[in-house]
Amino acid sequence: MKRFRNVTPASGTPQTSLTAREVQEAIEERISKGVYALGQRLPPLRSIAAELGTSPSTVSRAVQEMIRNGWLDVQERQFVRVRSRLPHKSVLQSGIQSAIRSIAHKWKLWGGDERELLADITEIVSEVFRDSGQIVFTECNNADLGYLGEQISSEFPNLSIGRSLISDLDAKRLREGKAVILVPYYHYAEVKGTLGPDVSIVPVHTSPSAETLDELLTIPAGSRVLVVGHNRRSVTRLSEIVRDYVDAKITSVTEEEGEKIAKLAPQAEFVFAVWSAADAVAAAPGVKHVIVVRFALDTSLGAKLKLGSMMAAE
Numbered sequence: 001m002k003r004f005r006n007v008t009p010a011s012g013t014p015q016t017s018l019t020a021r022e023v024q025e026a027i028e029e030r031i032s033k034g035v036y037a038l039g040q041r042l043p044p045l046r047s048i049a050a051e052l053g054t055s056p057s058t059v060s061r062a063v064q065e066m067i068r069n070g071w072l073d074v075q076e077r078q079f080v081r082v083r084s085r086l087p088h089k090s091v092l093q094s095g096i097q098s099a100i101r102s103i104a105h106k107w108k109l110w111g112g113d114e115r116e117l118l119a120d121i122t123e124i125v126s127e128v129f130r131d132s133g134q135i136v137f138t139e140c141n142n143a144d145l146g147y148l149g150e151q152i153s154s155e156f157p158n159l160s161i162g163r164s165l166i167s168d169l170d171a172k173r174l175r176e177g178k179a180v181i182l183v184p185y186y187h188y189a190e191v192k193g194t195l196g197p198d199v200s201i202v203p204v205h206t207s208p209s210a211e212t213l214d215e216l217l218t219i220p221a222g223s224r225v226l227v228v229g230h231n232r233r234s235v236t237r238l239s240e241i242v243r244d245y246v247d248a249k250i251t252s253v254t255e256e257e258g259e260k261i262a263k264l265a266p267q268a269e270f271v272f273a274v275w276s277a278a279d280a281v282a283a284a285p286g287v288k289h290v291i292v293v294r295f296a297l298d299t300s301l302g303a304k305l306k307l308g309s310m311m312a313a314e
Helices: 018-033 045-054 058-069 090-110 115-132 141-153 171-176 185-195 210-216 232-245 258-267 275-283 302-312
Strands: 070-077 081-084 135-141 160-165 180-184 200-204 206-208 224-229 251-256 270-274 290-293 295-297
Touching: 018 045, 018 058, 018 185, 045 058, 045 185, 045 206, 045 232, 045 258, 058 070, 058 251, 090 115, 135 141, 141 275, 141 295, 160 200, 180 185, 185 200, 206 210, 206 258, 210 232, 210 290, 224 232, 224 258, 232 251, 232 270, 251 258, 258 275
Parallel strands: 135 160, 135 180, 180 200, 224 251, 224 270, 270 290
Antiparallel strands: 070 081, 206 295
């Protein structure tokens, strides 16, 4: 199987990133679903950036556009909050309508007939709705691939959902199979850059489980916290989550750095570790308290899968 890896060797950081428009759509989706409640403060921009796998400057541009569009406003020049009343049209709806309008204007300028255009659109849409492609969930490491993949499979027991590491994705095979790729938002830009525009990619939200967040709230301010992640991107994301909940002194390592974990874990008052490393960390001599990090997928994937299937075939 052909392998793809769109990362820089030195840092493991993806060369591609979400655009401001994609970040805008992601934030809008979270607001629409109540993840970011109406009238409430938006999380820090660096936290959103770490969660979506993009830069704070990109998030800032998206937020500024959402302020102009009436989704957000600035509270006393100190923080950004979600407005209590939202605009009627979403970014996605507006984009679709704009694309259709542009096509209709071009068709009219070229002398096309209105009925012919509507017939073509109806035929194409009907064809897309009839087609159903393979569904594949992808992640960067085997631990999350299995854990989050099980959540998706249990939500859709009647669907056959494959799994693949990002490094094993075969763009040609997926394109020929009209596949729909499910990927956490923080890997979306990397996968999009790897597979190109001809493969349908559906980003899904993930967030720490309620149990994980409850334990985070027990950490006193000023505590020494060791973050243990799958890789450097995971470490960055988990560190930002800790900072959102407590003013802590954070040190971080990956789960592969066994010697550092053995040295640093006993010095920390709390260890915030991904579930695949938690047992080994807890077994180390002198470790005081281990918080197991588990992420949960957004449970409203049905509409997204339908949309992805619509987009899978040309």
